[in-house]
Amino acid sequence: xxxxxxxxxxxxxxxxxxxxxxxxxxxxxxxxxxxxxxxxxxxxxxxxxxxxxxxxxxxxxxxxxxxxxxxxxxxxxxxxxxxxxxxxxxxxxxxxxxxxxxxxxxxxxxxxxxxxxxxxxxxxxxxxxxxxxxxxxxxxxxxxxxxxxxxxxxxxxxxxxxxxxxxxxxxxxxxxxxxxxxxxxxxxxxxxxxxxxxxxxxxxxxxxxxxxxxxxxxxxxxxxxxxxxxxxxxxxxxxxxxxxxxxxxxxxxxxxxxxxxxxxxxxxxxxxxxxxxxxxxxxxxxxxxxxxxxxxxxxxxxxxxxxxxxxxxxxxxxxxx
Numbered sequence: 001x002x003x004x005x006x007x008x009x010x011x012x013x014x015x016x017x018x019x020x021x022x023x024x025x026x027x028x029x030x031x032x033x034x035x036x037x038x039x040x041x042x043x044x045x046x047x048x049x050x051x052x053x054x055x056x057x058x059x060x061x062x063x064x065x066x067x068x069x070x071x072x073x074x075x076x077x078x079x080x081x082x083x084x085x086x087x088x089x090x091x092x093x094x095x096x097x098x099x100x101x102x103x104x105x106x107x108x109x110x111x112x113x114x115x116x117x118x119x120x121x122x123x124x125x126x127x128x129x130x131x132x133x134x135x136x137x138x139x140x141x142x143x144x145x146x147x148x149x150x151x152x153x154x155x156x157x158x159x160x161x162x163x164x165x166x167x168x169x170x171x172x173x174x175x176x177x178x179x180x181x182x183x184x185x186x187x188x189x190x191x192x193x194x195x196x197x198x199x200x201x202x203x204x205x206x207x208x209x210x211x212x213x214x215x216x217x218x219x220x221x222x223x224x225x226x227x228x229x230x231x232x233x234x235x236x237x238x239x240x241x242x243x244x245x246x247x248x249x250x251x252x253x254x255x256x257x258x259x260x261x262x263x264x265x266x267x268x269x270x271x272x273x274x275x276x277x278x279x280x281x282x283x284x285x286x287x288x289x290x291x292x293x294x295x296x297x298x299x300x301x302x303x304x305x306x307x308x309x310x311x312x313x314x315x316x317x318x319x320x321x
Contacts, residue, residue, distance in 0.1 A: 002307040002314075004054035015075075016066070016099055020087040024096050025073035026066040028104070029053045034062035035133075035317060036106040038097065040124075041065075042115030042139070042300075045234030047072030047227075051301035055112070055309050060317040064100055064109075068093055068120075071230050078230035078237075082188055085237050090123060090244045097124050101131060108133045110316055112309075114300035115139040115273065118264075119243065119250060122281075126256045134316045135262040135288070138300035138309050139270060140278035142250035143243040149176035150274055152239075155209075158271070162208040169201030177239060184236035187229070196225065199232040206231075209271045209298075251277075254284035261319070262288030263312035265305060272298045 010027035017023055027048075037056060041048045048065040056063045067074040069092060070084035078084040097120075101109060110133050113121030118137040125132045141147060153175030156163030167173065173182030186198035221227045238244075246252075262285060266278040275292065282290040291312075293304050300309050 001304060002310045004051065004301075004306060004310065005057060006054070007050065008053045008058055010053075016096060016103065018069075018087075018092075018096065018099070020092075021076070021083065022069050022087060022092075023075045024066055024069060024100075025075075026064060026100055028062060028064050030056060030058040030061045030063050032062055034058075034060055036101075036104065036109035037061050037063040037313075038100065038109050038111055039063060039065040040097070040111065040113040040117035040120045041068065042113075042117050043071065043231060043234060044068060044116050044238045045071040045078065045231040046116075049301065051306075055301065055306065056313055057317055061110075061313070062104075064104060066096070066100060069096070070234050077226070078233040079226040082233075084230075085233065088234075088237065089241070090120065090238070093120055094124050094127055098128065098131070107131075110134045110136065110313075112136045112313070113138075115141055115298065116143075116238075119143045119245075122250045122257070123245065125260060126250070126253045129257050129260060132257070132260055134319070135257075135260060136265075136309060136312045136316065137262065137278075138265045138305055139273050139298045140264050140266050140281065141273050142248075142277050142281070143239075143245055144251070144277070145177065145242065145247055147273065147277060148180070148239055148242075151209075151272060152176050152179040152205075155271060159208065162205060166201065166205035166208075169198060177242065180236045180239040183232065184240045187233045187236055196229065199225075199229040202232040202236065203228045206235075251280055251284065254281060258285055259287055261316070263316070264288060264290045265300075265308040265312065266290065266292055267297060267305065268292050268294050270298045 013027040070078035170182035173179035
């Protein structure tokens, strides 16, 4: 199994001043004159990790990582203030990606995304196909209503004990996107205890999806109250608004990027993201490959999934910029 690259420190870091009240943290690793790439983390609200850096060969890539609005090291932080949800939509994130590309002076770059980062990466490529050299997507999502209904409703049939507790945290939420809206209301409460309890309930459900595989345990960030509150607020903020995407917008716009080289990596039994999405995208994306892993988890930075991501990035590292 292909290992991750060694620990790597950024050669540059700073904040992108967006002009609308946000400061977006970014960092760059690898070769300053290397092949440009950008990392789009999951969530929304997970933030980038040091393991994302290790997916890229530092002798080949010049990779930019950033914490999306409201999370990680970006300011304002969604655990501190609800102001972090203002001017925080998919369109704003797409503008941030373009602003970072211009800041670094890249003509084009490879786009890597994991989970929600896949949706964001596909939306970015469809909006700016001439700015993307390749896409590598792991744990593929498109933020369709069917996916959200599965994640916060239908999958409860497989784990009714966990789902019953999740649903009890927001009695007015039926399932799917309604659950996200119900929790978003609780998370916006001025009563910090109510918001904290809702965040804990929401993230307990998210963590339970990881626990479906006995080989995996939730990471330490799920025990960090600030991470938990920010993550829950951002996820429910985005999902309760359908991520500001039209239904099936991503799948229905694949003709815009059908020519772009791509690699999709997905776990066959990923509880967080049914294989159907990646399979459907592959039918409309002739220039991309789909690798289905039988023994992998959802995370793009660990196990067989990470190894497959590194292999795809190594392969694209040999292609012209």
